[in-house]
Amino acid sequence: MGGREATMVLLDENGIRCDGRKIDETRKITIKAGVLKNADGSAYIEFGDNKILVGIFGPRDVHPKHMSDTDTGILRVRYHMEPFSVTERKRPAPSRREIEISKVIKEALEPAVMLEKFPRTAVDVFIEVLQADGGTRCAALAAASVALADAGIPMRDMVAACASGKVADTIVLDVNNEEDQAGQADMPVGYMPNLEKITLLQLDGVLTPEEYKKCVDVGVNGCKLVYEIQKKALTDKYFGNGKD
């Protein structure tokens, strides 16, 4: 993708976006479950040009011990971007942004994961962004949910995630890096498709109340598309060469 032109057309008169998508189209998404041997569960997602690897450990002993909870298990999430994941080398130490994303992903997964079944334990989620191109938090959340299912952690529902936003005064689905930089608003949505509940909702930008409602609806619809791909990833791994 690389350099941005000074006068980039974000949305042309035919409703085609800067990377050739329609306004309600996501980038190409592929998810693969169970890619790591040593982790208890794992997933790899390609969300357009985003490439993210997620590994899960647990439930396992909590260290340090004082963090453990006698009533329930705890969820720990580390979102980390590789130094080579962006065009200019990123310092590998956790930045303010990474700490925030770790927190929001943790809070987006918590309603789905049934941690109360494993008191005094921890489930660790490690998210490594290999290549970033806008919308990594949604891609990471979608992959983390697949990896948790792969690890066999009981969940009330899968968590699907997709962003929506406002670009050139139009509400669009799945904002990419260029649109995020030059667009007017960006709204990541995390959604449990079967329970029909939203677990993550952030908004960067200004929207009118009508636009806001439309943006949430578009995001939720995007999540439903992502959910189908998550479902396929798990089905392929577990029921791929069996009957049915």
Next chain:
Amino acid sequence: MENKRKYVIPGDLVTTGPFRPEQNVILEGKKIISTSIGISEIYDDSVRVIPLTGKYIPKIDDLVIGKVLSHTSLSWELDINSCYVGFLPAQDVFGRDFSAHADELSSKLKTGDLVAARIANFDRTRDPLITISDRDLGKIDSGSLVKISPSKVPRLIGKRGSMIQMIEQATNAAVTIGQNGWVVISCESPEGLLKAKKAIQMVDEKAHIANLTDQVKEMLESKGES
């Protein structure tokens, strides 16, 4: 009525109606929803999902194979391939007249020893209590340890023990299966041991295949000829 068995992932609707939710399902309003990847089964009045992945969660009366991690003057701690450590009190081994002064725990079980044990008690407030005071339980002196995924143990046993009986008969090995996915094979002949080991690993890798029993049988027989 829906068909009896279905492949499900977390969040999938298993069924609706007056059923009792059992393993790995939750009731959300009137819907019964799966919480793991697995195969759903509907019985007369209950619904459950047999998981295809996941860690071992101790259950009372399960036979497990544990490895001694450490001991205090009163108890041993055993690795039972779970998120909790097994707790084996010294009274269980030495009897009621155990005295912390007179009896030395390492004289019976040392760190690293393998033990066949039963889960005596377990609830969410405490680590699982295990016992070795029963027939066929106790320290394992010889044999080879194979680790498989705990969710595939039922497949290794087979319907009414068909799979494991076939492996035992074909190789003349004695196989002890812990519900926690640890399996000890002991066999007089080294060929039998290797063959049994290979068969067990094959079950672990190909657990989802339908006619696995035939494939394992084929493998056991073909090796025998060569």
